[in-house]
Amino acid sequence: MKTNPFVFGTIVGDENFADRKNELKELTSDLSSRTNLIIFSPRRYGKTSLIFKVIEQLQKKGIICAYVDLYPAATKEKFANIFASSIARAKAGKMDEIIHAIRDLIPPVKLTLRPEGTSEYEGGVELELSHGKNDVDSNLTKLYDLPEKIAKKKNKKMVVVFDEFQEIGKLDGTEIENNLRSKIQRHKNVSYVFMGSQRHLLDQMFNDKNRALYRAGKPFNLGRIPEEEFGTFIKERFKAGGINVSEEVISKILQLTQCHPYYTQQLCHEIWNYCMSQDSKSIEERDVLKAKEQVMKNQNYAYTSMWDSTRGRHRALLLAMAISDEKGIFSSKFRERHRLGAPSTVARAADALEEKGLIEKDGNDYVVSDTFFQEWIRKIS
Ligand SMILES: Nc1ncnc2c1ncn2[C@@H]1O[C@H](COP(=O)(O)OP(=O)(O)O)[C@@H](O)[C@H]1O
Ligand SMILES: [Mg+2]
Structure with missing residues (x-):
């Protein structure tokens, strides 16, 4: 294998x-x-x-x-x-x-040295300092x-x-x-x-x-990885595994993940698994969509806990961002349509969601970090 x-x-x-x-x-x-x-x-x-x-x-x-x-x-x-x-x-x-x-x-200070392999953390030796009281x-x-x-x-x-x-x-x-x-x-x-x-x-x-x-x-x-460079990387990685992928399919992958480094690797990982299970040597757009479904299935538990961790105004903002294609969460149109309250209320909710890693800043606006989670929210709402 x-x-x-x-x-x-x-x-x-x-x-x-x-x-x-x-x-x-x-x-x-x-x-x-x-x-x-x-x-x-x-x-x-x-x-x-x-x-x-x-x-x-x-x-x-x-x-x-x-x-x-x-x-x-x-x-x-x-x-x-x-x-x-x-x-x-x-x-x-x-x-x-x-x-x-x-x-x-x-x-x-009293020093204890733990050699490589015995330490609590990865990466070799560990020093433990024992301080006197209040020191x-x-x-x-x-x-x-x-x-x-x-x-x-x-x-x-x-x-x-x-x-x-x-x-x-x-x-x-x-x-x-x-x-x-x-x-x-x-x-x-x-x-x-x-x-x-x-x-x-x-x-x-x-x-x-x-x-x-x-x-x-x-x-x-540090931003996301530019589309062209990420595309070249994806092509090479698939090729190294003996699988061909066209420019169009690569564009589709990066359009789905918005060039997010982690989520792109996650999707490609699943596409690869899918190809292996089908004994296939090339990738079509429908394979990409199948793999995306699989990612969402795998993540269902994580998405549920992420969703459960939000409440009230925070959840309302997350939901509004997930289902809406509009930009500008602070605009009066957006706030009124989704009943989000004053700009300061939206700002507080955005801060809280950002702290949890669910949304992130994009210029003066915010976007949902994981586009697959965004789709999951759309499905349940
Ligand atoms: N330059 C890169 N090329 C390919 N994948 C990357 C790159 N940087 C990050 N990734 C992907 O994102 C994941 C998270 O990277 P990491 O360095 O832990 O991010 P951070 O420290 O910002 O949280 C990696 O496991 C990998 O899948
Ligand atoms: Mg890190």
């Missing part, structure tokens, strides 16, 4: 990664020249996959790179462990050297100097990526931001990337004059 050439739900690289040439060039060049970056996109656009590509290129230039995933950082203690472990995994030097550097910064805040703040210390010692540049950075704000208000800023603004050898998917929270952190990280980096909005 051949493996499916379309992958979704994990970080993609190598032959599973389409295009992004311009983005790759710009981000690599910015980080090589020590520009801090704030990278935003809705969920599942490919931020994490892209930054891993960028890291690959930076490493080739001899730059040390650390990737800090804040998604699992549910407490400050966890954040300290994740931060220290991520720096240790950047392979800047021997583990002894890293441990030594940490002890230098925070002498009283976690001050230890954490001192720890922020670790990358600069290592970069200096190795006489190299370093890049530290914070993925899902908005999570930091959920730990203890603005304390971490303040301390982090006060440290990193003095770092001469390290550049920082702040990435995230929750526009609202990131906006508050980086675009509010009263916040410590106000304009702490160059903003970079």
Whole structure:
């Protein structure tokens, strides 16, 4: 049985990664020249996959790179462990050297090292810091100097990526931001990337004059993948699996998914499965539609919970957006037709739906993120 050439739900690289040439060039060049970056996109656009590509290129230039995933950082203690472990995994030097550097910064901390394969998180070694009572805040703040210390010692540049950075704000208000800023603004050898998917929270952190990280980096909005490049990728992936697909069918696929990176891979994955089950070597438009039905069937449970998670005004807005072909959710026509209330009420509902990842900003308007979910809503309404 051949493996499916379309992958979704994990970080993609190598032959599973389409295009992004311009983005790759710009981000690599910015980080090589020590520009801090704030990278935003809705969920599942490919931020994490892209930054891993960028890291690959930076490493080739001899730059040390650390990737800090804040998604699992549910407490400050966890954040300290994740931060220290991520720096240790950047392979800047021997583990002894890293441990030594940490002890230098925070002498009283107790350190436990878990070797590769035994750690709670993916990606190798894990350091666990045990703080004395009430010490976690001050230890954490001192720890922020670790990358600069290592970069200096190795006489190299370093890049530290914070993925899902908005999570930091959920730990203890603005304390971490303040301390982090006060440290990193003095770092001469390290550049920082702040990435995230929750526009609202990131906006508050980086675009509010009263916040410590106000304009702490160059903003970079990651979009969907351009149709032409995505089309070439899809053709090649099917071809690698021995299946032919015409330009018209590719257009149909991308029209259905609106070039959304994740949903396009998801649909193509199902088209491939369908072809295999039919023992077919080429794809017709009707196969695409069959595969789409299958995606919607597979997702039925997820769509039901997404729908159930909305109530009242939020649900009314989602429904109105799903069934209507009009643009402009704030227009009086749209609000009146769907009885959505004042623009401020619509704005609040839009914020809430965006936070859940159900809708996303598109210029001054909003769209439903998953067009298959949109169709599902149309069917049940
Ligand atoms: N450049 C790309 N080429 C092909 N597919 C991609 C690309 N970027 C993202 N994807 C698809 O989107 C999914 C989510 O990517 P990910 O990097 O996890 O996004 P994010 O970090 O923005 O949530 C991947 O599993 C893959 O299916
Ligand atoms: Mg991600």
